[in-house]
Amino acid sequence: MSLRNNTSHLVRDEDRVLQPKTPHSLRWHLSFSYAILILVVLLISGILAFFFSSQSIDQAAAGALKAEAGAAQTNVRSVLLAHPTQNGSWPKPLTLKVIDTHSESENTLGIAVKVFDLQRQTLYETKSPQPLSSYVLPPEESFTAAMKGEFPADVIDIGPAKEKIRIHVEPIRQPQVNAKGETTGNGKVIGVLLTAKTLQAEERTKSTLAIWLGVSALVALAIAAIGMHFTTKRVLWPLSAIVQTARSIARSAHTGNLSQRVRRPASNDEMAEVVDTFNDMLDALEQATRAQRRFVADASHELRAPLTIIQGNLAFLQQHVHELPVEEQQTMLQDAHSETLRLARIVDELLLLARADTAGALPPDKESGKREKGKHPVEVERVLLQLVRQVRGGLHSEGSSLQLEVGHIEPVRVNGDEESVRRIMVILLDNAIKYTPEKDAVSGLPGKITVSLERKEQEGILHVKDTGIGIESEDLPHIFERFYRADRARTRQGTGLGLAIARTLTEQMQGKITVQSTPGIGTHFSVHFPLVD
Numbered sequence: 193m194s195l196r197n198n199t200s201h202l203v204r205d206e207d208r209v210l211q212p213k214t215p216h217s218l219r220w221h222l223s224f225s226y227a228i229l230i231l232v233v234l235l236i237s238g239i240l241a242f243f244f245s246s247q248s249i250d251q252a253a254a255g256a257l258k259a260e261a262g263a264a265q266t267n268v269r270s271v272l273l274a275h276p277t278q279n280g281s282w283p284k285p286l287t288l289k290v291i292d293t294h295s296e297s298e299n300t301l302g303i304a305v306k307v308f309d310l311q312r313q314t315l316y317e318t319k320s321p322q323p324l325s326s327y328v329l330p331p332e333e334s335f336t337a338a339m340k341g342e343f344p345a346d347v348i349d350i351g352p353a354k355e356k357i358r359i360h361v362e363p364i365r366q367p368q369v370n371a372k373g374e375t376t377g378n379g380k381v382i383g384v385l386l387t388a389k390t391l392q393a394e395e396r397t398k399s400t401l402a403i404w405l406g407v408s409a410l411v412a413l414a415i416a417a418i419g420m421h422f423t424t425k426r427v428l429w430p431l432s433a434i435v436q437t438a439r440s441i442a443r444s445a446h447t448g449n450l451s452q453r454v455r456r457p458a459s460n461d462e463m464a465e466v467v468d469t470f471n472d473m474l475d476a477l478e479q480a481t482r483a484q485r486r487f488v489a490d491a492s493h494e495l496r497a498p499l500t501i502i503q504g505n506l507a508f509l510q511q512h513v514h515e516l517p518v519e520e521q522q523t524m525l526q527d528a529h530s531e532t533l534r535l536a537r538i539v540d541e542l543l544l545l546a547r548a549d550t551a552g553a554l555p556p557d558k559e560s561g562k563r564e565k566g567k568h569p570v571e572v573e574r575v576l577l578q579l580v581r582q583v584r585g586g587l588h589s590e591g592s593s594l595q596l597e598v599g600h601i602e603p604v605r606v607n608g609d610e611e612s613v614r615r616i617m618v619i620l621l622d623n624a625i626k627y628t629p630e631k632d633a634v635s636g637l638p639g640k641i642t643v644s645l646e647r648k649e650q651e652g653i654l655h656v657k658d659t660g661i662g663i664e665s666e667d668l669p670h671i672f673e674r675f676y677r678a679d680r681a682r683t684r685q686g687t688g689l690g691l692a693i694a695r696t697l698t699e700q701m702q703g704k705i706t707v708q709s710t711p712g713i714g715t716h717f718s719v720h721f722p723l724v725d
């Protein structure tokens with residue numbers, strides 16, 4: 193892929209970060225989904241409520257009709273018993289007093305009663321309310337069915353407006369008196385009784401019910417949707433805040449301003465956890481960026497200083513090489529040379545740390561803590577005593593009155609390479625020598641450095657103690673950082689990388705390094721190595 197294509201890809205990626213797509217899509221999506229859900233629930237419950245209410249309204253109408261039919265049958269039977277007839281003939285005119293007295297109140301209920309003989313002639317009818325009066329007798333086949341008690345329909349539409357009426361049709365039988373003197377209706381069919389009821393009131397009730405259910409569903413839906421909208425807004429605002437913060441950080445990426453944080457919601461829920469995690473991530477990023485910046489600044493400064501000396505000395509020598517006495521030329525060249533060595537040392541140490549960083553970025557090797565095949569564990573006490581001998585020799589030849597003592601030594605075997613163990617010891621001893629004056633300014637006693645080795649549980653611990661200048665408590669947390677040097681240490685030679693290297697090497701061997709120090713009294717470094725199992 194060409195560079196140009198790559199660049200456009202980057203720009204597109206950046207656009208994706210910087211430009212909001214649909215700002216409230218999740219909120220709207222949630223509100224809409226809940227509204228649909230509520231609508232479905234309301235619809236189902238509305239339909240069920242309407243269905244069951246309609247059923248009970250219909251049942252009440254059917255019950256009223258049946259009761260009226262029962263009353264009419266009783267009335268007809270009493271009339272027939274009072275006027276015994278033969279061959280199914282009826283007393284004419286047929287008067288049903290009970291039904292007549294009901295009639296007025298029945299009319300308000302919209303109920304009408306009709307009695308037909310077998311020739312489908314009307315023998316009796318109540319004064320029917322509209323539209324019942326227009327209801328004509330059922331057609332012949334239905335009439336025949338009615339005589340058998342099998343009339344097919346119970347709700348029909350009549351009139352031009354297709355109004356609904358409920359009808360109840362049943363046969364009228366010749367009453368008979370049994371041996372006990374009781375009246376039964378088991379005789380032959382002599383006519384048909386029709387009770388009918390307009391369903392205007394019921395239909396009106398049903399429509400009102402439907403309207404109310406619809407209106408209340410809509411109101412409930414509107415309230416729920418508004419409620420949902422504000423609830424989601426209240427619940428989801430941290431997400432918007434996170435997006436805003438991330439966006440503003442992305443926008444100011446070049447300045448690397450990571451100081452913004454998202455306000456924590458008062459609730460102690462998952463959203464608060466998301467905000468906490470996001471803020472923690474920003475804390476970590478900010479710290480890492482700050483450390484990286486400090487490192488770059490320190491590194492540039494540390495490299496710049498020797499370079500300036502080398503450059504200055506060489507430039508001076510170039511201009512004045514013929515005027516300067518030979519000794520001075522040599523001193524200047526020596527200075528330049530020692531600064532070159534210092535530069536090389538810094539670069540070497542930086543390389544070592546960079547390599548350790550890269551190794552740390554690789555997936556951890558499960559076997560890293562175990563001994564390589566054919567490799568012997570490191571005998572720490574041997575390496576230490578050897579080094580002490582060398583350092584003592586060095587101190588002696590320099591005419592230093594510093595005392596380097598060996599304390600209690602236990603045999604310690606650790607996994608790792610001897611060179612790393614030696615390097616850690618060199619750094620700690622070198623520092624102890626550097627930061628311990630030959631003579632204590634107050635007591636006049638000579639400075640003392642003590643090394644010892646102890647075994648404790650699963651650890652071998654190397655102790656390096658000195659009676660030197662010590663470290664201020666505010667410097668202590670930083671001394672393992674790259675290029676960090678306490679102010680009081682700046683008068684001594686150093687790169688500020690020694691302890692960073694010592695810690696990295698120790699950690700590579702699954703160990704740890706700790707320090708205790710009292711300014712003016714001395715410093716105590718302890719290196720904990722896991723023992724060989």
Ligand code: ADP
Pocket residue numbers: 619623624627658660661662663671672676677678679680681682685686687688689690691692715
């Ligand atoms: P340097 O090259 O400055 O010694 P180091 O990384 O080895 O760098 O140490 C970092 C800082 O820790 C030193 O600059 C010094 O301030 C402090 N320090 C380390 N060892 C001692 C010690 N034994 N006594 C006092 N200060 C120490």
